Amino acid sequence: MIVVPDMTLVTLKKKCKISSFLTLMLVAFHGEVFSSSMAVASQQYYQLSMAFLRYHQLAQSSAWQSLPSYDQFMLYTPQDKNALLNQLLTATGDHKAPSDPLYLAIQRYQRRHQLPASGHINKATYLSLYAGPKEKAQLIARNLKRLERLPDDLGRNYVLVNVPDYSLQYVERGEVKLSMRVIVGKPYRPTPLMVDTIRSIIVNPTWTVPSKIAFKDILPKLKKQPNYLKKNNFSVFQYKDNGVVTVNYDDIDWENINYKKIDRSAFPYQLRQSSGSHNALGRFKFNFPNSQAIYLHDTPQKYLFSRQNRALSSGCVRVEKPRQLAEQLLKSNRHYSRRKIDQILNSGQMTTLSLNVPVPVYITYLTAWVNQDGELRFAKDIYKMDKRRYISMADQ
Incomplete structure (x- = not known):
């Protein structure tokens, strides 16, 4: 999941927009140009820009020239398979050192691409590798454009949902205080992308069915x-x-x-x-009034969070740790202690808790991002948004 340090995202379009591929290349070789003229820009944007350049350069290398198809690859001897995988995974940065076992590099690659981390090369993993750095560079460029569309200032504290990653983070003063899995809308009932503000939490909500x-x-x-x-x-x-x-x-x-x-x-x-453990919204509903009737909420179907594909809802976002999220959002409301929340829960009565300080919520769609450990991650394009016409950085 992405984190934008200091809650600022002054876009390149507004400050010193990268208007050509040449400019981006200059940034790559003179990092101080980017960091000095973009002092308040997103570190995420910077890191993702560097990833774009790395993959663009990889596309020019010979590593991905004339790769065998999966069926051809399966006819290779074990030694030839390992030699090819070592070449590709070293280029992607997943095989860190020659002494590292190859299966660890395969696992690292699989985790970065939301694939089951078996450590073995199956068809899905090979086809992902086969796609090559040119396609990945285009994908990263698309996500850079999405980052530019976020507001300049994300706020001191905020909630960030990344739909294709099925994840949520609560960020406080640039530090991730809480991370969790989420369930999002089905492909034919997608969760809409939006910027809004959480103003209240309903404990023991009823559910009026749309x-x-x-x-x-x-x-x-x-x-x-x-x-x-x-x-x-x-x-x-x-x-x-x-x-x-x-x-x-x-x-x-x-x-x-x-x-x-x-x-x-x-x-x-x-x-x-009616309210209760049976209710489709669970015990907590996080309100940010909008015309599409979208909100975050608890769910009685906790077992669904263990699934890899979690595009299962009718559009709203179900959260894995609703109680913890409520406590984080209510920090500034001193009279809503843990004991008080317990009392409200046990009462079974629907109760609205207004936030003293409303918290921005960003529902985003990033299929490529750099995580807290500086690792480039990819997510499946569950809503086929990346299938639309790619925006080439060289064409801007």
Whole structure:
């Protein structure tokens, strides 16, 4: 996950934008030019720019010339396989020293590319290597452009979500205080990228089901399980001329509803799930009001965080450590101690906790970044955003 030191990201577009590949090359050989004229720029941008140059230079080398296909590679002798892998992994920086076992270099490469770190070369790992540095340089260039679109000042404290990495960080004065896994939207219901501000936390939230989710997800379940609402602690309301009235779900013939006649944008019922461990939002909901009804929240399905592919939600971001995140965000609210939070949780009552100091939240999409250890990482392009036309640094 990326960290932007000092919470500043003055973009090159605003200060001393890299307008040509030649300028970027000059930066590579005269680092002081970049650091002095970009004193308040992002270290992440600098590190990723250096990674771009390294991969661009790698693309000019002979290491990736005439690589065998995977099927051809599998016909190699073990010695020839190891020789080729050693050549490629040394070039990528994953084989640190000749004395290091090759499987450790393979594991390092696999971890950097979100591949199962088996230490063995399978088809997915070989094809990733086969793609070569030219493609990686283009990918890095795309992510540099994404970094430029972030605000100049990220704030003293902030929450940063990287969708394709399925990760969240809470950063306080340039230091990562909390890291966790997240679950994001499915490819056909993607989590929208946004910049917003967390203003409150709801403990023991209820869940009012959005009309589209009710239509697409819950109605099909009701057709198969007419008692689904009762079993999962939902109340049903209906819109009337004089407002919203409660409806007894036993009075509705869910099994025989003509679903084809129901308008997904004007679902006739409002479904609301009560607070509790069964609730789809779990015990914590982190509010940053927006037109797309997107927020961070807890989940009762903790087991899903162990999955490698976590693009599973309907758009909202489910967080692995909601209690810890709430405590970090409430630090400035002294009257919300751990004991007080426990009391609220145990009460079972929905309670809104307003933040004394609202905290910015950035939902980003980075498929290439440099982590805290200075290691270049890549993530799978789960929403196919990298498949769009590449922006060449040389064309700017």
